[in-house]
Every structure is written in C-alpha cells, then in structure tokens.
Amino acid sequence: MPRxxxxxxxxxxxxxxxxxLEPIYKPGRVDPxxxxxxxxxxxxxxxxxxxxxxxxxxxxxWEKDGLRLLEHRWAAETVQLAFSAxxxxxxxxxxxxAKGPLQYALRNAMPGFPGFKRKVAVRSVGENTxxxxxxxxxRQVKKERFADPRFEACMxxxxxxxxxxxxxxxxxxxxxxxWYNLHVVIVVVERHRVLxxxxxxxxxxxxxxxxxxxxxxxxxxxxxxxxVHLALRGEIxxxxxxxxxxxxxxxxxxxxxxxxxxxx
Numbered sequence: 001m002p003r004x005x006x007x008x009x010x011x012x013x014x015x016x017x018x019x020x021l022e023p024i025y026k027p028g029r030v031d032p033x034x035x036x037x038x039x040x041x042x043x044x045x046x047x048x049x050x051x052x053x054x055x056x057x058x059x060x061x062w063e064k065d066g067l068r069l070l071e072h073r074w075a076a077e078t079v080q081l082a083f084s085a086x087x088x089x090x091x092x093x094x095x096x097x098a099k100g101p102l103q104y105a106l107r108n109a110m111p112g113f114p115g116f117k118r119k120v121a122v123r124s125v126g127e128n129t130x131x132x133x134x135x136x137x138x139r140q141v142k143k144e145r146f147a148d149p150r151f152e153a154c155m156x157x158x159x160x161x162x163x164x165x166x167x168x169x170x171x172x173x174x175x176x177x178x179w180y181n182l183h184v185v186i187v188v189v190e191r192h193r194v195l196x197x198x199x200x201x202x203x204x205x206x207x208x209x210x211x212x213x214x215x216x217x218x219x220x221x222x223x224x225x226x227x228v229h230l231a232l233r234g235e236i237x238x239x240x241x242x243x244x245x246x247x248x249x250x251x252x253x254x255x256x257x258x259x260x261x262x263x264x
Contacts, residue, residue: 021253021257023245023249024248024249024252024257024258024259025245025248025249025252025261025263026245027088027241027245035068035084035085035086035087036084036085036086036087036089036124036240037070037082037083037084037085037124037125037126038082038083038085038091038094038122038123038124038125039080039081039082039083039121039122039123039125040080040081040082040083040094040095040098040099040120040121040122041078041079041080041081041120041121041122042078042079042098042099042102042116042117042120043077043078043079043116043117043119043120044077044078044079044114044115044116044117045077045114045115045116045117046077046114047076047077048110048113048114050074050075051074051106051109051110052072052074054102054105054106054109055069055072055081055102057105058101058102058105061101062083062097062098062101065089065093065097066085066086066088066089067083067084067085067086067089067094067097067098068083068084068085069081069082069083070082070083070084079102079116081098082125083098087239087240087241087244088239088241088242089239090236090237090238090239090242091122091124091178091180091234091236091237092173092178092236092237093239094122095120095122095175095176095178098120099116099120103115103116118175119175119176119177120175120176120177121170121176121177121178121179122176122177122178122179122180122236123178123179124179124180124181124182128183130167130168130181130231133183133231134167134219134220134231136229137159137183137220137221137222137229137230137231138159138161138220138222140159140222140224140229141155141156141158141159141222141224144224151195154197155224155225157204158200158201158203158204158221158222158223158224159220159221159222159223160204160208160218160220160221160222161219161220162217162218162219162220165217165218165219165233166219167181167217167219167231167232167233171233171236173236178236180233180234180236181231181232181233181234182230182231182232182233182234182240182243183229183230183231184228184229184230184232184240184243184244184247185227185228185229185230186227186228186244186247186248186251186261186262187226187227187261187262188225188226188227188260188261188262189259189260189261189262190262191226191227191262192226193225193226194225194226195225199255200223200225202251202254202255203223203228203251203254203255204221204223206250206251206254206255207221207223207228207230207247207251208221209250209254210246210247210250210251211232213250214235214238214243214246215235216232216233216234216235216243217232217233218230218231218232219231219232219233228247230247248261
C-alpha cells in the first residue's frame with residue numbers, strides 16, 4: 001500500500017445513513033469500463049404486424065437517452081428489444097425510455113393504436129451466465145495461487161456465499177419485473193495489495209453494510225488483496241454507475257475516508 005494510505009486511521013464504526021463528508025468518488029470522475037446490455041419486453045393490448053420502420057425512427061431518440069438498439073423481435077402481441085446502455089442508465093429509466101418514444105411513434109403512425117399493457121420485463125444480459133460468474137468469483141482464492149499456503153487458507157474467510165439470495169428471482173414493481181444482476185469489481189488504487197486482515201475484514205463486512213443501506217442483495221463476495229468481486233441484485237432505480245460509486249465511497253469512508261479505490 002502507498003504510505004499515504006497505510007498511515008491513515010481505519011474506522012470500524014457503523015455506516016452512517018447520511019454522510020457528512022464530501023464523497024471522494026463522484027459522477028464524471030470515475031471512468032466506466034463497459035456498456036451494459038439489457039433486454040426489454042413489452043406486451044401490446046392487441047396484436048399488430050411488426051413495424052421495423054418505426055423502430056428505425058425511434059433509434060435516434062433512444063441513443064439520446066443512452067440506449068443503443070442492438071436487436072429486436074416483434075411477434076404477435078410481444079415486442080422484445082435488446083439494448084446496449086450507458087452505465088448511468090438504471091433499469092427503471094431504461095423501461096420508461098424504451099416504451100415511451102416507441103408508443104408515441106406508433107400512435108402517430110397508426111390511428112387507433114391500442115397501446116402497450118402496463119407491465120414490462122427488463123433483464124440484464126451478458127456473455128457469461130449467472131452460474132459462470134458465481135463460479136468465477138468463488139474460485140478467486142484458488143486461482144490466485146498464493147505462495148504461502150497459510151495465507152491462502154486465511155484468505156478463504158473473505159469469500160462469502162449467501163444461500164438465501166437467489167439471483168434467478170426477479171425484483172417486482174408495480175409496473176414490471178426486473179432481473180437486475182451485476183458483477184461488480186472494484187480495484188485498489190494502483191493495484192496495491194492489502195495484506196492486513198483487519199482492513200480485509202472491514203472491506204468484507206462493509207460491503208454488506210452498504211448493501212443493507214442501499215437495498216442491494218449480495219449473493220457472493222470475494223475480497224482479494226487488490227480487488228473485490230461482488231455478484232449482486234441491484235436496486236432497480238439505481239444505475240450500475242451509482243451502485244459502483246456507492247461501494248467505493250462508503251468503503252472508503254469505513255477505511256478512514258481515503259482514496260482507496262481506482263477510478264478507472
């Protein structure tokens with residue numbers, strides 16, 4: 001660890017509901033690594049033929065909202081859209097932005113358009129399945145191949161599984177169902193390695209304090225010396241960007257309000 005970090009105090013108190021201190025990590029200063037992908041499904045009140053040209057007209061409007069249409073499937077009463085979204089877009093925002101401009105364009109093009117039903121479904125999707133991600137996080141300690149077997153055995157306590165959290169279950173709202181699962185990785189600044197078990201425990205336990213405060217559900221956590229992996233269900237009104245910032249800022253606070261995490 002850099003000297004400026006190791007010499008600062010480490011707080012072990014309860015996470016505050018309202019932080020009086022200025023957040024270290026702010027929107028616009030942290031660089032998101034990738035765009036996220038989601039599927040959106042809407043149900044029409046009556047079946048209408050596919051209108052691909054309408055989707056073409058709406059695409060520029062979606063892009064202004066941070067959504068890029070990748071694929072679509074229109075069958076009878078069901079419209080399915082696959083988007084690449086900016087990390088600042090939450091599932092709730094995506095659901096509203098996906099449906100609103102499309103419904104408006106269809107009403108303008110088709111007098112008497114019956115509209116969409118109220119319910120929608122949103123899923124976070126990716127190249128790896130949930131089972132693959134959980135297996136990857138679960139084998140972090142073995143994969144690292146630590147030179148000292150005693151330290152490897154010690155590190156096992158910082159991988160935590162929560163069998164009561166089933167990420168295959170959706171979050172429900174009045175307007176739809178959301179499968180909003182994320183693999184969050186935060187990295188220690190300059191990849192410095194934390195070997196102090198006290199700090200590692202603060203990070204391990206602090207992640208669950210953040211999750212409880214923000215209404216996230218962690219299914220699996222692995223705290224490594226220079227990074228943290230989390231498999232979790234996010235709050236549907238929070239974007240991936242907000243979720244990452246929440247962990248960075250609150251964990252930094254618990255560690256003594258220091259710039260502990262990489263911003264990239």
